[in-house]
Amino acid sequence: MTDTLKDFRSICRKIICIGRNYSEHAKELGNVVPTQPIIFMKPSTALVIEPNDIKIPSEWDELHHEVELGVIIDKTCQNVSKEEAEENIGGYCLALDMTSRKIQDDLKKQGHPWLLSKGFDTSCPCGDFIEKNQIDLSSVNLWLNVNENIKQNGHTCDMIFSVPDLIVFISKYITLEHGDLILTGTPSGVGPVKRGDQITAGINGKDDFKYTMKFNVV
Numbered sequence: 095m096t097d098t099l100k101d102f103r104s105i106c107r108k109i110i111c112i113g114r115n116y117s118e119h120a121k122e123l124g125n126v127v128p129t130q131p132i133i134f135m136k137p138s139t140a141l142v143i144e145p146n147d148i149k150i151p152s153e154w155d156e157l158h159h160e161v162e163l164g165v166i167i168d169k170t171c172q173n174v175s176k177e178e179a180e181e182n183i184g185g186y187c188l189a190l191d192m193t194s195r196k197i198q199d200d201l202k203k204q205g206h207p208w209l210l211s212k213g214f215d216t217s218c219p220c221g222d223f224i225e226k227n228q229i230d231l232s233s234v235n236l237w238l239n240v241n242e243n244i245k246q247n248g249h250t251c252d253m254i255f256s257v258p259d260l261i262v263f264i265s266k267y268i269t270l271e272h273g274d275l276i277l278t279g280t281p282s283g284v285g286p287v288k289r290g291d292q293i294t295a296g297i298n299g300k301d302d303f304k305y306t307m308k309f310n311v312v
């Protein structure tokens with residue numbers, strides 16, 4: 095792992111996101127559970143870091159919160175095998191996939207891409223680099239509060255497609271590059287936030303490792 099990866103938020107070229115990777119979340123939105131990963135992207139301009147705010151575009155009233163484990167790619171790679179997948183991970187981060195559910199639903203009805211609903215500026219609040227050795231992929235806890243009320247509390251063991259499965263799938267079609275970020279999907283409990291709300295999110299990893307971040311919604 096090279097030192098520049100700690101600064102992944104300024105070198106990130108692609109944010110690849112996974113949809114419906116937790117069956118309870120797929121069901122809460124009335125979607126079928128996927129049989130292969132659903133992928134979409136956010137532009138790197140979607141990234142926002144503390145102490146900056148999540149900005150709801152002026153003509154929208156609310157966004158949905160989605161807390162997710164972010165995987166940061168170290169080595170540029172293509173056609174990765176499941177055995178080699180973990181070697182290409184440089185570290186992790188806590189991330190949010192902020193979404194306009196209303197716009198997404200309208201786009202879905204028309205069969206259009208989700209980009210506007212998920213790729214607007216500040217739609218990807220993101221925490222600091224987390225060292226690889228602090229995370230056991232099978233037992234990460236992700237949680238999210240809105241105004242100190244718990245809304246999401248999930249575990250990566252409930253992912254439909256594991257992180258290695260996701261790297262294998264994506265790298266078959268898209269070259270993964272140093273600093274790329276993969277958002278691995280959200281557990282259930284997604285819901286609305288409005289201007290004036292505060293989101294606190296956290297990740298609990300190995301050996302009492304804990305990381306939290308806070309964002310105001312404006």
Ligand SMILES: O=C(O)/C=C/C(=O)CC(=O)C(=O)O
Nearest residue numbers: 112113114115123125279280
């Ligand atoms: O299909 C839908 O209605 C919504 C899907 C998502 O927003 C997918 C995700 O971003 C996710 O599962 O994390």
Ligand SMILES: [Mg+2]
Nearest residue numbers: 160191279280
């Ligand atoms: Mg998501």
